[in-house]
Each structure stands twice: as structure tokens, then as C-alpha cells.
Amino acid sequence: MTVVPETSAAFDLERLLVAMRPRLHRYCARMVGSVIDGEDVLQDALIKAVEAHAAAGNIGNPEGWLFRIAHNTALDFLRRRNRQEALRSGEEVEMIVDQLDAVESRQIAATSLRTFMRLPVAQRSSVILMDVLGCSLNEICEVMDCSLPAAKAALHRGRAQLREIADEPDDAPQQRLSDADRARLGAYVARFNARDFDAIRAMIADDVRLDLVSKSRLNGKAEVSRYFGNYAKVSDWRLVPGLVEGHPAILVFDPNELDGAPKYFMLLGWAAGKVATIRDFRHAAYAIDGAEYSV
Numbered sequence: 001m002t003v004v005p006e007t008s009a010a011f012d013l014e015r016l017l018v019a020m021r022p023r024l025h026r027y028c029a030r031m032v033g034s035v036i037d038g039e040d041v042l043q044d045a046l047i048k049a050v051e052a053h054a055a056a057g058n059i060g061n062p063e064g065w066l067f068r069i070a071h072n073t074a075l076d077f078l079r080r081r082n083r084q085e086a087l088r089s090g091e092e093v094e095m096i097v098d099q100l101d102a103v104e105s106r107q108i109a110a111t112s113l114r115t116f117m118r119l120p121v122a123q124r125s126s127v128i129l130m131d132v133l134g135c136s137l138n139e140i141c142e143v144m145d146c147s148l149p150a151a152k153a154a155l156h157r158g159r160a161q162l163r164e165i166a167d168e169p170d171d172a173p174q175q176r177l178s179d180a181d182r183a184r185l186g187a188y189v190a191r192f193n194a195r196d197f198d199a200i201r202a203m204i205a206d207d208v209r210l211d212l213v214s215k216s217r218l219n220g221k222a223e224v225s226r227y228f229g230n231y232a233k234v235s236d237w238r239l240v241p242g243l244v245e246g247h248p249a250i251l252v253f254d255p256n257e258l259d260g261a262p263k264y265f266m267l268l269g270w271a272a273g274k275v276a277t278i279r280d281f282r283h284a285a286y287a288i289d290g291a292e293y294s295v
Contacts, residue, residue, distance in 0.1 A: 013053050016062055017046055021214065022286035023133060024070050030128045031074040032081075033117035034245055035291040036267070039213060039284065045073040067135075067143045071125060078121065108132065108162060113290050118165060123158030126151055131159070175294065177241065181248040184270060185241040189250060192239050197228040205274035213284040224278070239266075242295045244288075251293060252282070264288055 024045065029038025049069050059065045108131040116124050125144055129135040135143070140151045177185070191199040201221070210218040210227055218224050231237070238255040241248075244265050251262040264285040269277035281287045 013050065016066070017049065020063060020066055021046075021284075022289075024066060025284075025286050026289060027067065027128055027133060028070055028074050029287070029290060030113055030116045030132065031071070031121075031124060032077055033113045035113070035287045035289070036245060036247065037077070039281075039287050041074050041077050042070065044077075045070040048073060061139075061142065064139055064142045067129075067139075068145070071143050075121065108159070111162060112292065114292070115162070115165060119158050119161055120154075122146070122150070122154040123161065126154040127158040127162065130155055175243050175246045177243060177248055182241065185248055185250065185268070188268065188275070189239045189241050192231075195232060197232055200228055201225050203275050204278075205271060205276045208274075208276055208278065210278045210280070213279060213281050213287070215283040227278075227280075237263075240295050242293055244291055244293045246292075249293070251295060262288060262293065265291075265293070 021042065025035075025038055025042045028041040028045070029035045032038055032041055045066075049066055052069070056065070108127065116128065119127065122144065126140050129140045129143060130137070137148060137151055137155075140146075140155070141148055144151065144154075146154075188200065188203060191197075191203070204221060204224060206221050207219070208221055208224050210224045212218070212227065218227060236254060238253045240251045240253060240262075242251045242262075242265075243249055244251070244267070247267060250266040250268065252264050252266065253262050254260055264281040265288060266281065267277075267279040268275050269279075
């Protein structure tokens with residue numbers, strides 16, 4: 001974790017939040033097992049950081065301070081979901097942290113979000129912080145508010161558990177779009193790809209809400225209609241119906257990369273046959289990192 005040079009509450013919080021947002025999301029998504037829920041947790045954490053900043057006093061490690069807020073916000077989310085486990089190990093065992101080779105480090109970093117959710121919270125947090133985000137043991141202690149032996153124990157056990165489950169078969173059920181979702185997503189995508197934005201505007205509700213994640217929020221048909229005009233000005237997108245973490249979604253590809261992975265995704269909500277909500281991750285492309293998706 002690279003520490004920014006500012007050493008007091010006078011650091012540029014807005015600049016730091018922009019710079020840290022992808023890494024904070026990577027942590028939150030793996031803690032709660034979902035890139036979509038991870039963005040919700042991240043947004044809550046950023047609000048808490050802005051509210052706490054003025055009264056925080058000297059902040060010697062602004063990045064660590066932000067990770068601590070994100071960590072606690074993720075735990076709050078897990079408690080609300082009734083999936084909270086013990087934060088600390090009951091034992092504080094002195095042990096030398098295993099040194100991983102480059103191959104194992106890459107394997108852990110690429111572990112699916114669903115697999116991370118099989119670890120207890122303390123193990124999950126410590127492995128994500130060190131092996132995915134590159135934090136030190138001292139930084140893990142700061143974020144998790146635990147002793148060095150407890151951090152070492154959680155990291156050791158988390159890595160061991162990941163090794164045990166690495167070769168187990170993936171028993172996740174195969175997700176498919178329902179006929180209704182396929183029909184309405186297909187119609188939206190076909191008109192969008194044809195750049196028939198007047199037809200798209202006819203599909204949205206009068207009180208439609210748009211969340212252009214990490215950028216802006218718009219409400220009502222008049223405001224949201226401008227959003228489609230912005231897409232009409234660029235040609236760096238090709239939409240495909242699909243699933244993201246089991247949710248009906250629109251995957252957005254680069255039209256010049258026929259075999260490339262999706263760049264980002266959109267989520268639509270429907271009411272009375274109209275598009276009632278749009279959540280577009282164009283300006284938060286980091287959110288697709290680690291997501292389970294299918295076309």
C-alpha cells in the first residue's frame with residue numbers, strides 16, 4: 001500500500017478518494033462476495049469518510065484510514081446480511097508468515113469472489129489485504145484493529161484454507177436469463193446498438209432514475225434523455241445481454257476487440273413494462289474486476 005505524503009487532515013480528500021476508489025472497491029467486493037454489493041459498500045464508506053474527515057484530526061496514513069473505514073463498512077454490511085463471523089481469532093499464535101512464490105500470489109489474486117466468501121471474515125480480510133492489494137502486516141493490523149500475532153494467524157489460516165478448496169469442483173448452479181428478461185433486455189440492446197435512441201427513450205418510465213456510477217445521478221425522463229445523447233456521440237461500445245453475478249445485465253464490449261472481455265456493465269430495473277432504473281458502470285469500470293458474468 002503506497003502511503004500518500006500528506007500527514008494531516010489537510011490532505012486533498014477528494015483527490016485521494018478518486019485515486020483510491022478502484023482499490024477500495026476491489027477490497028469491498030471481495031469482502032462481501034459481490035462486485036455490485038461491493039460498490040454499494042464503497043459508496044457508503046466514501047460518505048462516511050467525507051463526514052468524518054473534518055473531525056478526524058491528524059491522519060498519519062490517509063490510505064490506511066480509508067481502508068479502515070471501508071473494512072468497518074463491509075463488516076456492517078455483513079452483519080446486516082446475518083453473515084458476520086468472528087473478526088479475530090481466539091488464539092494469538094506467533095508464527096512466521098508464509099512466503100508465497102509468484103505463481104501462488106497470482107492464483108490468490110485471481111480467486112473468485114465466491115471462494116473468498118468461504119473464508120471467515122478475519123482470514124478473508126487479511127488474505128485480500130496482503131495477497132490481492134499488497135499491504136504489509138502492519139497495515140493489516142491497522143485496518144483490522146488487531147495484534148500482529150492475530151494478523152499472522154488469520155493470514156496463515158486463510159491461505160491454508162484457500163489451498164484446500166482450490167481443487168474442489170465449482171458447484172455453482174448454471175445461471176440463465178428468463179424468457180422475460182431475455183426479451184426485454186434483447187429489445188433494449190438491439191435498439192441501443194442500432195443507435196435508435198428515440199426508441200430507447202420510449203422504453204423508459206417518466207420517473208426513471210439513472211445512477212452513472214462514480215459520476216452523477218439523474219432523475220426523470222427529461223434528465224435521463226441527455227444520457228443517451230452522450231452515448232450517441234461516441235462509438236466505443238457494443239452491448240450484449242447477459243448476466244452479472246446472476247443478475248440480468250448488459251455487458252459492454254469494445255467493438256474493435258472481437259474476442260475481448262467486457263469493459264463494464266449496466267443493470268436495468270423494470271416497472272410496469274418500462275425501464276425504471278439504470279445503473280451504468282461506464283465510469284466505474286473497475287467494478288467488473290472479479291465479477292462472474294456470462295453472455
